[in-house]
Amino acid sequence: MKIVKGFHRKILAFFLLTSVIAASIPLGSTYATATSDLPESENPYHIEIVPDAGNTYEGDTQAGFDIKVSYSGVDAVQKETVHLETVISDAVTASLNAEVLSEERLNPLELTADLEWEESYRLVLPKLEIKTDADYMVMLKDGEDNILASANQKFTVEKLEADPAAPPLEDATAETASLESGEKLTAYSLRNYTDITGILPNKISGLDKLYYGSVGNDPTAPFHDADALKDILENGDEAYARAVWRKYQYDLYDPNYSSRGGCGPLLTPSGGKYSENKPSQNPEDRPDYADELLASTGHEYPKDGDSPFHANIRPQIDAVKEGTIVNGALVENDESVFEDLEKTASPDTGDANTNREYTVDLKAAPNLKQIKPTVLLFQIQTSWQMFDLLHANDRASLVNGNEVSAELLSLYEMKQAFFDFMDWMEENTDGSLMIGITNFQHGGTHSLVDRPYFTNETNSMLEGLYGWDSFGDCEHIHYANTALANAMKELNIASNFSNWVDNRGTSIYDNAEMVSVIVGGACEAADLKEGSTSLPEISGVLKRQYGIRTNKGTGAVSNDMISWMDYAAQGGKKGSPAFDTGAYYKDVVTREGFFNTLKSIYADVQTKAPNIQKVTNVTVEDTITDEFDVKTSEIKAFVGDKDVTSQVAVTAEKQEDGTTKVTCDFGTVENEKEVHLQIPVQAKSGFIGSNNVYTNTGEPTVSYNGRIDSNKTYTQKFEDTPAVNVPVKFGIADGQTVSIEPGESVDLADLAKDTNGNSLITKAMEESLGKYAQTEGTVIYQWVDSKGQPVGDPTTAAIDSNSHTPPVIPSYVVTGTEQDIGSDLTYKLQVTFIPAEVKDETTSKNPVSRQTQTGKAVIQIAQTQAGKVYIRKSIDNYDASLRDDEFMVKINSISGTAVSSQVVLKHDDTSGYIEITEPTVLNIEEILPMEYSFVKISIEDSTGAPASDIQGSRIEVDRGENITITVHNKYTWNPFFHTFDSIMNVFEHK
Structure with missing residues (x-):
């Protein structure tokens, strides 16, 4: 069951006063319910009926049951969705309890969504002059009347035998008859x-x-x-x-006050107002609390008695629940002392960030969860102006004719604020805050806590506050500082606080901040005289003094100086010392305002306390991803708003995986001083860019040494991992330029590669895809002609964490034509990268755009070069004796290029070339001596002409062909003429 402090959760109970002559209540069994098939441990609803101790009822003893209903499950169940029904099996008994049985059992004012809740109520059976056996059943139902849980209790009502000496019992016939006739039976209270x-x-x-x-x-x-x-x-x-x-x-x-004089109640018992001028008034009508000093005015007031505190509490001092004293403050633990860990990367302006530069910021502030042991010694003035507005104005009109402002803090509201402060104190101070409350009023001073006047135990403090009169004192202010002086003396004695220790048993008294807090409403200005009042002087272990004024003033001017506190806060103009060591809070006129003021004073004490805690060996570390270069020389470090770059150690170390680890050793940092590391980065030139690019890998950290154990290092992780959108930028090369003749073809895919077959146009793009993991999007390759029109089909590849493989370069074949002779045909490969959409987790919502770059390939269509024909001589059975033999070969064209040439060659000689400018048929004729015979003509060393082009002594030759025609003969020794005869060769070349 969720526990709530104070009276913030009420248990609603329902009672019916009943009596039973004699009843025996044995334990009963539980009825079946809609959840009866569940194991008991799995049913989140539970009902328990507990009879009174002994289960035996005799005579006029009332028979009662306590019923507890609870829920403990995994769902947040609104109690509005469930209700209770109760049934008594005996008709007469049920009819007598009809009104109670029909009531709603669950408290409608405390419906919550807690995962656990519990409520209880009590049923007391009426006195019955019948004998019956009955069964009492309780059912918990949902909104559709399905039974969620139930329990029952059997009981027996027995007639009480009459005592012969006792007067006869009243006849119950009339009551029974009235029930039967439908009349409502009068219900009696339990007590x-x-x-x-x-x-x-x-x-x-x-x-x-x-x-x-x-x-x-x-x-x-x-x-x-x-x-x-x-x-x-x-x-x-x-x-x-x-x-x-x-x-x-x-x-x-105020039950303590019984004498006359001072202040009295609002009205006399008869509702009138007492006056001595009416002697005929009934003496019994005289108000016991009459204020005889003010009787002639007709004003009457409640009045404090001898003391405003009806329950002085003992000065219980306990050890703190958590914390070790370190350098004067209690340290709960050293884990997670940094708060607001934040990492950002900016600026991120999408395509506008043309330099692709960013600043990575890491910020964290230490909150050391330290508590300075503190004593708040209150002196509270409880005069008339702290009663309530109505009676404060009554009193003010009598004193000086002026009413106080409508904004006034009554003692009642102050008490409620103290209750709130006790809850806050228990939750937030763990016993490190000590409270003492003294009060001064008409006739004396008092203390809420017995000597030595201090406690850190909130439950005891609450009990004491319950017993504090909220009426106040209706008399003029009389200052008596006895209780305060006594409390200050006790505060200076360390042995009074021997139990005030940390969780290791070390005394925290010497490290405590001890201050006094003066609280009171401003008295009327007419009562303030030069030197008549003064602030209690602080002495001994007290460090400073705070003041709280609980109303705004008198008359039309709300900010006039009407209180001794006002003058003290202004520098003691009325002879009082100033609040020169603490704060002065004016116009604290509401419960909430007083509660917040108490917290503010406590916070101010914590802030001004010496020996402020520090955190040592603070180091911030981050690893920048491979996609970015760190501008090491521009890294900056700050503590608070101060640039400490020159005073700290910053390193930026390249890692083998291309990342850069940046470390900043801040050294010692004061509590609540934010550390800030600024890391400028720029996207690497080889990185294509993309949306959703993370600036760090792994988790950035802040580490520090412990205070309780300085040899232990603690590390906290930054949860933020910001991603930026890096504008797309990549380079594309040009492909090959080739020359072809009309009729020849070439594939553009081949022109996108270099002579080794490697990608040329897309080389930089594809290398980037393979190197940088944070490239995500779509890559498209598309050939276009000189007019930008697509040719062929595109190829596409999705790039993400699963694949960084680019598309293949698309194929497209181009064939040269006669019409293209002399032209350069230019084609471009369009390379497009489309970045992925911005993701929800990316900090910036300014996306970057797609980017397209092109690389060209050029095809030159050229006229075919003139053909070249060479003549070579070969004696197939050559030997050295034939080396000087010469032969005449005639070359004549039959068609095409006009050729009429002859050449004289020895064995293995090759002539100059004959130029062929168009398709031509040549006739090759050798003039042979009688000793030789012709063998054949063959083509050797040919470019462009096949052997099939030879037909006997004829051969077909075209432009662009480069051939050598070999004329073969052999020596046969036929003696027709001597081989040594001279032969005149005439060679003509056109």
Whole structure:
């Protein structure tokens, strides 16, 4: 069950006063429910019926049951969705309990979404003059009346045998008849309110005679008038009723005050106002609290008695719950002392960031979770102007004719603020805050806490505050500092605080910050005289003094100096020392304002306390991803707003994987001083760019040494991993330029590669894809002609964490034509990168655009070069004796290029070339001596002409062909003429 401090959760109880002559209540079994098929441990709802101790009821003893209903599950269950029904099997018994059984059992004011809740109520059976066996059943149902859980209890009602000496019992026939006729039976309360309050003193005849002005204006109070209070006291759960009375009784009246004089109640018992000028007035109507000093005015007031504190509490001092004293402050632990760890990367302006530069910022501030042991010694003035507005104005009109401002803090509201402060104190200070409260009023001074006046135990403090009269004192202010002086003496004695130790048993007294807090409403200016008042002087271990004024002033001027505090805060113009060591808080006029002021004073003490904690060996580290270069010389470091770059050690170390590890050793940093590391980076020139590019890899960290154990290093991680959008930028080369003749073809895919077959146009793009992991998007290759029109089909590849493989270069074949002779045909490969969409987790929402670059390939269409024909001579059976033989070969064209040439060649000689400018048929004729015979003509060393082009002595030759024609013969020794005869060769070349 969730525990809530104070009275913030009320347990609503329902009661019916009943009596049983004799009843025995054995334990019963649980009825089947809709959840009965669940194991008990799995059913989140539970009902328990607990009978009164002994289970035996005799005579007029009332038979009662306590019913507890609870939920503990994994879902947030709104209690609005469930309700209780109760059933008694005996008809008569059920009819007598009809009104209670029909009531809603769960408290509608405290419906929550807690994962756990519990409520309880009590049923008391009425006195019955019948004998019956019955069963009492409780069912928890949902909104559709499905039973979630149930329990039952069997009981027996037995007739009480009449005592012969006793008067006869009243006949119950009339009551039974009235029930049968449908008339409502009068229900009786479980108890009288005096069972809780006791007999009210001073002849106060009823709850309606008490004062309800304070609680009536408090929306948080559980009652606002006498009827509501009576209902709680008589019909509420007894523990709750007693708690309500314990908390609020001293806001309603002062049972300690019984004498006359001073202040009295609002009205006389009869509702009139007492006056000595009416001697005929009934003496019994004289108000016990009459203020005889003010009787002629008709004003009457409640009054504090001998002391405003009806429950002085013992000065219990406990060890702190958490914390080790280190350098004067309590340290809870050294884990996670840095807060607001933040990493950002900026600027990120999308395509506008043409330099692709960013600044990575890492920020973290230490919050060392330290608590300075503190003592707050309060002196609180409880004069008339701290009662409530109505009576404060009554009093003011009597004193100086002026009313106080409508903005005024009553003692009642101050008490409520102290209750809030106790809850806050228990949750946030773990026993490190000590409280002492003294009070000065008419006739004396008092202390809430017994000697030595201090405690850090909040439950005891709450009990004491419950017993603090909120009426105040209606007299003029009289200053008596006895209680404060006594408390200050006790504060100077260390042995009073021997139990105030840390979790290792070390005393924290000597390290405590001890201050006094003076609280009070401003008195009327007419009462303030030169030198008549003074601030209590601080002495001994007290370090400083704070002041809180609890109203705004008198008359029309709200900011006039009307209080001794005002003059003190202005430098002691009325002979009082100034608040020169603490703060002065004016116009604290509400419960919330007073609560916040108390917290502000505590915070101010913590801030001004010496020996401010520091964190040592602070190091911030981040690893910048491979896609960025770190501008090492431009890294900056700050502590708070101060540039400390020159005073800290910054390193930027390149890693084998291309990342850069940046480390900044800040050294010692004061608490709450933000450390800030600024790392300028620029996207590498080889990185294409993309959306959603993270600036760091791994997790940035801040590390530091512990304070409790200085040899231990703690590390915290930055959770932010910002991604930026890097404008796309990449380079593309040009492909090859080739020359072809009409009719020849070439594939553009081949021209995009160099002579080794490697990618040429897309080389830089594809190398980047393979190197940088944070490239994500789509790559498209498309050939276009000189007019930008696409030719062929594109190729596409998706680039992400699973694949960085580029598309293949698309194929497209170009064939040269006669019309293209002399032209350069230019084609471009368009390389487009489309970055991925910006992701939700990316800090910047300014995306970068796609980028297209082109690389060209050129095809030159050229006229075919003139053909070349060479003549070579070969004697197939050559030997050295034939080396001087010469032969005449004639070359004549039959068609095409005009050729008529002859050449004289020896064996293995080759002639100059004959130029062929068009398709030509040549006739090759050798003039042979008689000793030789012709063999054949062959083509050797040919470019462009196949052997099939030879037909006998004829051969076909075209432009561009480069051939050698070999004329073969052999020596046959036929003696027709001598081989040594000279032969004149005539060679003509056109």
